[in-house]
Amino acid sequence: MTSILDTIDSPEQLRALTVPQMEQLAGEIRKEIIEKVSVRGGHIAPNLGVVELTMALHRVFNTPNDLLVWDIGHQAYVHKLLTGRRERFHTIRQFGGLSGYLRRDESPYDTFGASHASTSISAALGMAAARDLKGEETKVVAIIGDGALTGGMALEAINNAGSMKKNLIIVLNDNDKSISDNVGALHQYLSQVRKVQTTPSYQRLRDMAKGSIERFPVLGDKAREAAGRAETSFKQFVMHSKSGAIFEELGIKFFGPFDGHDIPGMLDVFENVKHIEGPVMVQVVTKKGKGWEVAESDSTKWHGPGAYDYKTGIIKKNAGDPPTYTEVFANTLVEIAEKDPSVVGITAAMAEGTGLKKMHQRFPERYFDVGIAEQHAVTFAAGMATLGIKPVIAIYSTFMQRAFDQVMHDVCVQDLHVVFAMDRAGIVGEDGQTQHGVFDTAFMRILPHMKVMAPKDEEELRHMLYTAVYLDGPVALRYPRGKALGIEMSDELHMLKVGKAELLSPATLEEAERTDCAILAYGSTVAQAEIAAKELVQEGIKATIVNARWAKPLDEELFLHLAKTTRRIITIEDHVLAGGFGSAVLELFEQHGLLRDIETRLIALPDKYVEHGAPTILKELYGLSSAHLKEVVREMLGTQQHTLA
Ligand SMILES: Cc1ncc(C[n+]2csc(CCOP(=O)(O)OP(=O)(O)O)c2C)c(N)n1
Numbered sequence: 186m187t188s189i190l191d192t193i194d195s196p197e198q199l200r201a202l203t204v205p206q207m208e209q210l211a212g213e214i215r216k217e218i219i220e221k222v223s224v225r226g227g228h229i230a231p232n233l234g235v236v237e238l239t240m241a242l243h244r245v246f247n248t249p250n251d252l253l254v255w256d257i258g259h260q261a262y263v264h265k266l267l268t269g270r271r272e273r274f275h276t277i278r279q280f281g282g283l284s285g286y287l288r289r290d291e292s293p294y295d296t297f298g299a300s301h302a303s304t305s306i307s308a309a310l311g312m313a314a315a316r317d318l319k320g321e322e323t324k325v326v327a328i329i330g331d332g333a334l335t336g337g338m339a340l341e342a343i344n345n346a347g348s349m350k351k352n353l354i355i356v357l358n359d360n361d362k363s364i365s366d367n368v369g370a371l372h373q374y375l376s377q378v379r380k381v382q383t384t385p386s387y388q389r390l391r392d393m394a395k396g397s398i399e400r401f402p403v404l405g406d407k408a409r410e411a412a413g414r415a416e417t418s419f420k421q422f423v424m425h426s427k428s429g430a431i432f433e434e435l436g437i438k439f440f441g442p443f444d445g446h447d448i449p450g451m452l453d454v455f456e457n458v459k460h461i462e463g464p465v466m467v468q469v470v471t472k473k474g475k476g477w478e479v480a481e482s483d484s485t486k487w488h489g490p491g492a493y494d495y496k497t498g499i500i501k502k503n504a505g506d507p508p509t510y511t512e513v514f515a516n517t518l519v520e521i522a523e524k525d526p527s528v529v530g531i532t533a534a535m536a537e538g539t540g541l542k543k544m545h546q547r548f549p550e551r552y553f554d555v556g557i558a559e560q561h562a563v564t565f566a567a568g569m570a571t572l573g574i575k576p577v578i579a580i581y582s583t584f585m586q587r588a589f590d591q592v593m594h595d596v597c598v599q600d601l602h603v604v605f606a607m608d609r610a611g612i613v614g615e616d617g618q619t620q621h622g623v624f625d626t627a628f629m630r631i632l633p634h635m636k637v638m639a640p641k642d643e644e645e646l647r648h649m650l651y652t653a654v655y656l657d658g659p660v661a662l663r664y665p666r667g668k669a670l671g672i673e674m675s676d677e678l679h680m681l682k683v684g685k686a687e688l689l690s691p692a693t694l695e696e697a698e699r700t701d702c703a704i705l706a707y708g709s710t711v712a713q714a715e716i717a718a719k720e721l722v723q724e725g726i727k728a729t730i731v732n733a734r735w736a737k738p739l740d741e742e743l744f745l746h747l748a749k750t751t752r753r754i755i756t757i758e759d760h761v762l763a764g765g766f767g768s769a770v771l772e773l774f775e776q777h778g779l780l781r782d783i784e785t786r787l788i789a790l791p792d793k794y795v796e797h798g799a800p801t802i803l804k805e806l807y808g809l810s811s812a813h814l815k816e817v818v819r820e821m822l823g824t825q826q827h828t829l830a
Pocket residue numbers: 231257259260300301302329330331332333334358360362363364473533534535557558559584587
């Protein structure tokens with residue numbers, strides 16, 4: 186059979202296909218995604234679920250003039266394949282390759298960049314308002330998942346859209362799943378709607394209504410007009426059905442649920458709703474992982490797996506790999522919670538990613554998944570803290586950005602004891618620009634009362650978590666994505682001294698005073714600093730290595746002493762330069778009038794959004810490697826590289 190996918194350069198060709206051809210294309214797209222994504226991993230299940238939906242949207246709407254606004258963008262691989270990116274599809278999520286999300290600079294079909302959830306309706310409403318100001322006719326369509334609909338921004342946008350009355354289509358891609366099971370009252374409401382409307386009587390009525398509209402195949406305006414006139418048309422039926430009453434009452438016409446895998450059905454629905462005035466929501470029911478048994482049967486596992494074997498459906502994992510930082514964090518939290526009933530775990534829809542599912546399994550009553558609602562999660566934690574509960578809120582560093590004001594206004598001003606466990610801190614790799622967690626030290630350390638720390642390894646992470654739980658006031662700890670170092674971990678947990686760094690080498694402060702320079706390393710970069718120091722010894726260069734542990738409060742005594750004695754200080758961190766750990770150290774030196782007398786170098790990420798790619802490539806590129814650290818030391822000392830005989 187000749188490939189149809191091979192002939193698709195743009196939605197233009199898609200628009201010329203028959204329904205059977207589109208059905209064949211759906212199969213080819215699934216095969217392409219399953220095979221190509223296997224190399225680096227990616228968002229498999231979300232994409233397999235939207236194949237028919239994406240084709241129908243590009244078929245009915247005149248993209249790119251009509252605007253499709255995908256929420257998150259993790260489900261936009263099909264959209265990429267249909268919009269001229271087939272040739273480069275095999276590069277997806279790789280350094281220099283296609284992004285795993287939408288980017289306005291990647292294609293004119295990518296109308297709005299994302300990866301954080303719940304932005305699509307706001308952006309689409311803004312586009313609709315701009316369109317009207319400009320007197321244009323463009324259709325604007327937001328496509329949002331049932332998970333993303335639990336986010337505050339989506340609800341704020343619905344509130345706004347319902348009263349603004351702009352022409353706007355919201356497609357609710359309801360697969361009954363966030364990454365894990367979806368949560369919340371809105372989710373329960375939509376599930377109810379789905380259940381009611383899949384009763385046999387509903388199905389019979391629906392088939393009758395659908396039959397009436399099918400007599401008017403989608404051939405053009407005349408057929409549509411005829412369909413519109415049909416008294417028993419599906420459109421009129423769904424308009425008068427009770428589904429989505431909650432949205433109807435907010436001023437948004439609601440249609441659905443429709444089968445999101447039924448191509449002719451989808452074409453009918455979109456052809457109809459496209460002509461409706463005012464805001465419209467269409468509930469489309471899809472199956473996450475559709476068409477690939479392994480992904481259908483466990484869509485959580487296949488939401489965003491790493492590399493896998495597409496022939497066997499087995500996700501690759503090396504036997505004997507050390508645990509991830511996430512696993513160590515989650516196990517330690519459960520360990521602490523075993524002994525302390527006042528400890529609770531809170532997640533914003535990331536039970537798997539943050540490891541908090543372990544809290545769920547062990548202490549379901551002390552585990553809270555609040556949905557994709559980071560702002561609410563933080564203030565919810567603050568409320569708990571007022572009554573003496575010890576909330577540990579585990580949020581990816583990048584998603585913490587959402588809740589900055591809640592951290593400031595609801596937690597820090599009131600000096601409440603909330604622990605912020607910021608997973609995925611630093612460069613995360615293939616998810617790229619919007620997901621690197623490289624701003625957290627800056628935005629946390631500027632807040633009065635906040636304490637901020639980062640462990641050098643998994644053993645230290647355990648004690649940092651314990652310390653954070655038993656300190657007072659707000660405490661944030663950041664730790665990286667992925668595998669830990671594989672070092673042995675102790676059984677006992679202990680408190681770390683607040684604001685005390687660890688002198689790693691040489692063994693004593695007296696020896697450190699006589700070294701050529703001091704490297705103050707923060708968090709995961711301690712490992713690079715240790716490697717660099719060992720190798721520099723071969724060149725006759727002696728460097729003091731400090732594991733800073735705290736970005737706030739700093740170990741002022743030690744840092745000032747090393748500055749005064751070695752007179753050369755280098756900082757290194759997996760974070761942007763502006764406002765980070767190195768900046769904090771400079772502030773300290775400036776306050777003590779030291780900057781004129783010492784030399785400093787700060788190794789950190791530049792003032793740009795770091796692209797996607799393997800972490801090793803990105804760290805090398807941006808100088809977070811031991812090799813670059815050695816170069817900086819040599820440059821500072823004015824020495825050339827040479828090896829001692
Ligand atoms: C603000 C924010 N918090 C958390 C996430 C992590 N996240 C990515 S996809 C996802 C689930 C989205 O569910 P849904 O919108 O229903 O899309 P589906 O994957 O089911 O198609 C979550 C929680 C995110 N992208 N943004």
